[in-house]
Amino acid sequence: EVQLLESGGHLVQPGGSLRLSCVASGFTFSNHAMSWVRQAPGKGLEWVSSISGSAGSTFYADSVKGRFTISRDNSKNTLSLQMNSLRGEDTAMYYCARNYDILTGYWSAFDYWGQGTLVTVSS
Amino acid sequence: IVLTQSPGTLSLSPGERATLSCRASQSVSSSSLAWYQQKPGQAPRLLIYGASRRATGIPDRFSGSGSGTDFTLTISRLEPEDFAVYYCQQYGTSPQAFGQGTKVEIK
Numbered sequence: 001e002v003q004l005l006e007s008g009g010h011l012v013q014p015g016g017s018l019r020l021s022c023v024a025s026g027f028t029f030s031n032h033a034m035s036w037v038r039q040a041p042g043k044g045l046e047w048v049s050s051i052s053g054s055a056g057s058t059f060y061a062d063s064v065k066g067r068f069t070i071s072r073d074n075s076k077n078t079l080s081l082q083m084n085s086l087r088g089e090d091t092a093m094y095y096c097a098r099n100y101d102i103l104t105g106y107w108s109a110f111d112y113w114g115q116g117t118l119v120t121v122s123s
Numbered sequence: 124i125v126l127t128q129s130p131g132t133l134s135l136s137p138g139e140r141a142t143l144s145c146r147a148s149q150s151v152s153s154s155s156l157a158w159y160q161q162k163p164g165q166a167p168r169l170l171i172y173g174a175s176r177r178a179t180g181i182p183d184r185f186s187g188s189g190s191g192t193d194f195t196l197t198i199s200r201l202e203p204e205d206f207a208v209y210y211c212q213q214y215g216t217s218p219q220a221f222g223q224g225t226k227v228e229i230k
Binding site for chain 1 (some may be wrong): 129132155157158161165166167169170172178179198210212213217218219220223224
């Protein structure tokens, strides 16, 4: 059974940093691109970042480029998101998601999602 | 690419047919269009990918159609568990993008 378990979300002050993690199980982690998607309270879904299975390619939304860094450790089946210079508009539930297609990687939909970890940016 | 979903809210009764629209500001590459269902307090669930392919375990009352800039999610007969928010997503052009969602509520 595929499982994705996020952690690391909590209250942080504007300008602060936070590191989110997602531990995967139930599939060959290195075969799949992985992504982060966020959802502000009461709002819709926003794609944040993606990384290829080999970690050779990374992709970012303009809203987080230069502030967030996605990475993965395939030996530990772990996806991470380092978030710096946090702003109020980064307040959201952050979901880890698996890109389903092994061949197309990033260019595929998200077939499994974690339950999310909540990041609140406030003074 | 900007995705616009309509209507914003759809009020229907169980057993009725639901038709949700997703329009893209430019052509979606290779029909790289997905639909997700999200219920309160839950993560989204993939329903449809490649515009018309049902994901694993998705009932056949859910169907997707369309190409280019116009896509549709149809729920043939609404079950009580289908009342939720539905999002479309394009993943063929960077950056990926979601529509703003359509809420299907009980009338």
